Amino acid sequence: MVIDQLFWLFFMTFILLLIEGFYCVTVTYNLFRILIGLEVLIKAVTLFVIAAGYLSGHLALAQSIVITIIVIEVVVVVVAAGIILGFFREFDSLNVKNARRMKG
Amino acid sequence: MMLLSVLLILLVLISLWAVMTPLLLRAAIGLAATSALLTMIMYQLGAPLAAVFELSVCAGLISVVFVSVVSLTHRLPLKEFMKRRQSRIKRFIFLPLLLVAALAIMLTIKLPFQLQLPAADKISDVRVMLWNIRRIDLFGQIMALLAGVYGVLILFRGRKTDGD
Incomplete structure (x- = not known):
């Protein structure tokens, strides 16, 4: 019973974080803010993986998966930050609408 | 469970602030705070190694990357900033409403989960x-x-x- 309640609590938080992340990615035109939305989505997934590991008694496996997620998150963020800086140098703006002016 | 509930509510609220705040630096700080809260939740759930990784890498390293990106870009002129701010408010005003609606729906239609949990792992x-x-x-x-x-x-x- 307690496990069901806990699962429901984590599930609601997961869904709310997913809504925040998807809304941010969808609505904004700022490249940096798109990255923020992506980060919120990754946080939602991380939370749910740890919660699933805790509830099912596979916490060691969940932790090793979360470490993998964090490593991939860092790689994605660093490369995306590099792309954002390159974009800013080229267009002097972070507005994603400028991507239409890209050539090459 | 009480502490966990408070931490989860704070997690949603701070990530909402990170998404909605108009200044990019504040958004980066909000994201670092979200990571710190997630660390506390992981520690509460008995996952200290993942918590340490989350705190040092996500709240530390990624925040440094974000703040560096913000510092390497420059601010918009005040007039254009205010104009875009109005546009942003119009676009983002629906997010809290959407969250409240989603929460209300989930609390109303409480799905009857009957979790079939597998046997606990032998390797802990x-x-x-x-x-x-x-x-x-x-x-x-x-x-x-x-x-x-x-x-x-x-x-x-x-x-x-x-x-x-």
């Missing part, structure tokens, strides 16, 4: 799991890191000729 030590059982995955992680380093090198390489 995360070090054994990471270094012995999932050793091949570590190779994948190293390759992902190298791919990231290569990507950054390619992004910041100097232009040799116009044709490049």
